[in-house]
Amino acid sequence: MNTSTRSHLQDLAIFGNAPAFAEKVHVGRPNFGNRERLLSRINDMLDRNWLTNDGPYVREFEKRLAEFLGVRHCVAMCNATISLEIAIRALGLTGEVIVPSFTFVATAHSLQWQEITPVFCDIDPKTHNLDPLQVEKMITPRTSGIIGVHTWGRACDIGALEEIARRRKLELMFDAAHAFGCSYKGKLIGGFGRCEVFSFHATKFFNTFEGGAVLTNEGELAEKMRLMRNFGFSGYDNVIYIGTNGKMTEVCAAMGLTSLESVEHFVEVNRRNHLIYGRELEGIPGISLMAYDAGERANYQYLILEINELEAGLTRDEFVTVLAAENVLARRYFFPGCHRMEPYRSYFPHSALMLPETERLCRRVMALPTGTGVDQEAITRICQIIATAVSNAPAVKARLAESSSRGTAA
Ligand code: T4K
Numbered sequence: 001m002n003t004s005t006r007s008h009l010q011d012l013a014i015f016g017n018a019p020a021f022a023e024k025v026h027v028g029r030p031n032f033g034n035r036e037r038l039l040s041r042i043n044d045m046l047d048r049n050w051l052t053n054d055g056p057y058v059r060e061f062e063k064r065l066a067e068f069l070g071v072r073h074c075v076a077m078c079n080a081t082i083s084l085e086i087a088i089r090a091l092g093l094t095g096e097v098i099v100p101s102f103t104f105v106a107t108a109h110s111l112q113w114q115e116i117t118p119v120f121c122d123i124d125p126k127t128h129n130l131d132p133l134q135v136e137k138m139i140t141p142r143t144s145g146i147i148g149v150h151t152w153g154r155a156c157d158i159g160a161l162e163e164i165a166r167r168r169k170l171e172l173m174f175d176a177a178h179a180f181g182c183s184y185k186g187k188l189i190g191g192f193g194r195c196e197v198f199s200f201h202a203t204k205f206f207n208t209f210e211g212g213a214v215l216t217n218e219g220e221l222a223e224k225m226r227l228m229r230n231f232g233f234s235g236y237d238n239v240i241y242i243g244t245n246g247k248m249t250e251v252c253a254a255m256g257l258t259s260l261e262s263v264e265h266f267v268e269v270n271r272r273n274h275l276i277y278g279r280e281l282e283g284i285p286g287i288s289l290m291a292y293d294a295g296e297r298a299n300y301q302y303l304i305l306e307i308n309e310l311e312a313g314l315t316r317d318e319f320v321t322v323l324a325a326e327n328v329l330a331r332r333y334f335f336p337g338c339h340r341m342e343p344y345r346s347y348f349p350h351s352a353l354m355l356p357e358t359e360r361l362c363r364r365v366m367a368l369p370t371g372t373g374v375d376q377e378a379i380t381r382i383c384q385i386i387a388t389a390v391s392n393a394p395a396v397k398a399r400l401a402e403s404s405s406r407g408t409a410a
Helices: 035-048 056-069 080-090 105-112 132-138 158-167 219-228 250-261 263-281 316-325 356-364 376-391 393-406
Strands: 073-077 096-100 117-121 143-149 171-175 196-199 212-216 287-289 303-307 365-368
Touching (some): 035 056, 035 250, 056 073, 056 212, 056 250, 073 080, 080 105, 080 143, 080 171, 080 212, 080 219, 096 105, 105 143, 143 158, 250 263, 263 287, 263 303, 263 376, 303 356, 316 393, 376 393
Parallel strands (some): 096 143, 143 171, 171 196
Antiparallel strands (some): 073 212, 196 212, 303 365
């Protein structure tokens, strides 16, 4: 039997067929630049015997990033979570800070870690980003700032958030973890608000193994963050701020410099994959592929589907199970929402009432594999699984219910 065809109900792995993919297909498989260039950089690093602490690769990486993004200062760090923590502290945020709940939990944790309360605000269901009208409602006398998240790389309504921040005298910064290479009104993200934070984690389309950076046009702020990432040292023996260890290593910067040389290629592959998914999924009831604004630059790194259960006949979770049986590990980012994770669930047990759109989206969204590890044939096969499941939704649903009542994975 040809295990790769999934056009009939009985072809599906939940009915006992072999999985469509022999190996697991992941969301977030890393992209690599030129291996020889990376290894030669690592060799040079070893010859130099300089491994971390503001080394030459980190400096070069910061310079290249700032140039690429058109922002004055770049402070590279060990990851985006520490970058967020340092930026939050350097801006002097206190009390309460407004953030979306529909984000990776690091956005909220970077506040709570320093005993600042993340106040979860609802999103606009069309953009998946902070809804400025709701932001306004969440402001209290304790609010010191707003952190917008450019979810999936699609920019927040920056103009509206800037206007609120100005009028209500709040600090504004952005978690741009997803948004490297994306634009807002034609300008690359990186220079908006007081500062913006990027993630270069292995699962990001542009990675430094682990890594992050804060970009800002403010020299004093950049300098403060530079010291804070190195325990607050200003020269030997002289500590002038509370600080932490947020330094990027040389090997990470070497990876970053190498990734940067291929970044346009990674975007092109993601864009091509997005087009293929769009074509293959077209017309399947209840399945919508999240679009990127054709008038802006995008990195297309997240392949996001929204499932309308009534039209598709299956829930998002049922699709995740069907795909997992085929070795396709779709992800439920950012289920169940930060407000339903600890410690926030205990601190604010009723916050779901204020977050109807977040709640709805958390039940509907599914991320599918893309990036350089996924080719046209794999995408066609993944989409065929989805199409076959939808056209046979009642039987699929019954099969999944039967497996779950038997306590077996479908
Ligand atoms: N703000 C936002 C909005 C974020 O999305 C994130 C991170 C942050 C802040 C914080 O950034 P960092 O501090 O991480 O720089 C992943 C990533 O760990 C996380 O960086 C990312 N967002 C989030 C959206 O996704 P998980 O728990 O889903 O990742 P994980 O480890 O399950 O990896 C996903 C898949 O990727 C795996 O199934 C296998 C594959 N994989 C992963 C790694 C690490 C590989 O094939 N190779 C690898 O080396 O969180």
